[in-house]
Amino acid sequence: MSVDELREEALRLNPAARARLARELLASLDALSEAEIEKLWIDEAIRRDEELDSGAARAYPADEVLARARARRK
Template sequence: MPKTKQKIEIEALNLDIQARARLAGKLLMSLDEPSVSEVERLWLDEAERRLDEYRAGKVQGLPAKDVFQRAIAE
């Protein structure tokens, strides 16, 4: 673990119980709500994975017309 992270961890553990609880709550909430950049990165990773599968012949594309007809029917 880099020294900066170690220092933060040590300082956090030395906080009083109420301050640690507040910090823990904030950290947990930050896990529930990914940032816009994180969501964009995840979608980019997914798009690249799908393109790789398509190019490798693992999946086949569908005509947009068929996709939209199916979506409307559902």
């Protein structure tokens, strides 16, 4: 089963079951070693860089992002 298929199945669960699954998945990350966590961050950085290169994502200046975030908090 692919990650996409698993996600689709998980989203069919009722809210309580999804919440329990989410808690268990997040708790499982606490058991990762520093090396595993570093690898995950590197993989994520590579994925994001590829999205930027392909045009699937767009970069925004930090001050613009922070200004929008502050405006949403009000």
